[in-house]
Amino acid sequence: MKIVVASDSFKGSMTSVEVAHSAQTGIHQVYPDAEVVGVNVADGGEGTVEAIVQALAGEIVEVLVSDPLMRPITAHYGIAGDTAIIEMAAASGLPLLTPEQRNPWLTSTFGTGEMIMDAIHRGCRRFLVGIGGSATNDAGTGMLQALGFRFYDDNNHLIQHCTGGRMADIARIDDSAVPPAVREATFTVACDVDTPFCGPEGAAPIFAPQKGADPEMVMRLDYAMASLAQVIQQHYRVNIVPIPGAGAAGGMGGAFYACLHASLKKGIDMVLDAIHFDTIIQGADLVITGEGKVDSQTAKGKTAAGVLARAKKQHIPVIAIGGCVEISESVTKMGFAGIYPILEEKVPLEVAMQREFAMNNVTKTIKRLVKEKDLLITQ
Secondary structure (H helix, E strand, O other): OEEEEOOOOEOOOEOHHHHHHHHHHHHHHHOOOOEEEEOOOOOOOOOHHHHHHHHOOOEEEEEEEEOOOOOEEEEEEEEEOOEEEEEOHHHHEHHHOOHHHOOOOOOOOHHHHHHHHHHHHOOOOEEEEEOOOEOOOOOOHHHHHHOOOEEEOOOOOEOOOOOHHHHHHOOEEEOOOOOHHHHHOEEEEEOOOOOOOOOOOOHHHHHHHHHOOOHHHHHHHHHHHHHHHHHHHHHHOOOOOOOOOOOHHHHHHHHHHHHOOOEEEOHHHHHHHHOOHHHHOOOOOEEEEEEEEEOHHHHOOOHHHHHHHHHHHOOOOEEEEEEEEOOOHHHHOOOOOEEEEOOOOOOOHHHHOOHHHHHHHHHHHHHHHHHOOOOOOOO
């Protein structure tokens, strides 16, 4: 019997690894000889670097970069062979700023570019990048500056520091100084939104308010992005405005797509491809997945949905567990063999979130399901 456990973390409670270990304990209490394979997974957001680094036997490195307001900060990313695994939030994330400091007119993605350049200098040529949780709306121009791109205004003056507020000044792009190593690199970007680059449903109207923009700033940012899109189209012959995901992370998706020829993927698919998940589950009798809350959002490309889709292709049944389970029509239609809460009775949230309590509940839940043959498996 082979069972694969591939669950997201239960945020604030258990890591992906701890969920897998707890499930493994429950299975082995019933079937001591079962082969249980624990897989650390994430959906392209928090925990992505650690998941891929562990799967590929890589390492975490630290580097001094610039935060969204160009202040020095130590950020970390992963390296496995010639692959770098980067979360832009480590350098350009919203949590790095206080609510009072949040201002997408002033913030820059320069620090994310510095992380990429550091990895380039370490020999990396393949990049897996998560772009969630950003504090920026500079359309990736800060990042591109750090990679050697130069931007000029109408008077042919070099723009020294690209921010959201300087996008409208960009009249020309010069990529002649971009190092060959950057040009040779391949980029896969985890992108879980279909937001276009600009327009009513674009980056600024949808995401800039949560980054500190008032309605007037949103309007000005959107105008600036429309202007920049024209400049990009003139230089690269690519219309990024309607590209799904081009508006992700304040236009970062568009910068990667047009200027670095990146592929935009759902975060969970990027992670599962990177760790060779399809190979891992070959021959499995069952896959167990889960996340802190299983609800209607689960169907929209989160970890459990991605794991289920891969297992379905190999006709392997999948069950999902959750700290909280809300069954809806969209969840029912997904095709799980079963969906189970790890709590048998109501307890205060602070108790349910405790690590040891949650891990013990996963163990008990999986053990009970195995005993009751609810897992649709046979020895």
